[in-house]
Amino acid sequence: MNRKQIVKVRGILESDGKILLCEHTKxxxxxxxxxxxxxxxxxxxxxxxxxxxxxxxxxVVADFLGCLECHWEDDLTSYQELNMIFNVVTKDLSKLINKE
Structure with missing residues (x-):
């Protein structure tokens, strides 16, 4: 079985008690x-x-919050994904657009 390691970086942007999330394209x-x-x-x-x-x-990237580790497999590959999680800040939420 093949093995694949993936490193991702994710940001938590909080405003007025809400956290910004992206919706999957599907x-x-x-x-x-x-x-x-x-x-x-x-x-x-x-x-x-x-x-x-x-x-x-x-x-602007602020505090490092931690790492979330995920494992899964398909028929051919075993995956390990490391998600590095940071707090982020921005000056102007009005520039938020739906890009993807």
């Missing part, structure tokens, strides 16, 4: 904004890039 579930770390990026660069791509917001 509407099956919601997730924290963020995405897969690319070669040559650090965690903060990845989160700023992914947050902008998904929401149109420019964020």
């Amino acid at each position: 509407g099956l579930f919601y997730f924290l904004p963020g995405g897969t770390l690319e070669i040559g990026e650090n965690l903060h660069q990845c989160l700023v890039r992914e947050f902008f791509e998904e929401t149109g917001l420019i964020v």
Whole structure:
């Protein structure tokens, strides 16, 4: 069986007691904004890039909150996904758009 490790960076943006979530394109579930770390990026660069791509917001990465580890398999591959979770802040929520 093949093995694949994935590193993702996710951000929690809280405003007025609400947390921003992205809806999956097929509407099956919601997730924290963020995405897969690319070669040559650090965690903060990845989160700023992914947050902008998904929401149109420019964020500043704040506190590291922890790591969520997920495991699953399909017929051919065993996956390990590490989700690095950070608090993020932004100056202007009015720039929030539905990009993806």
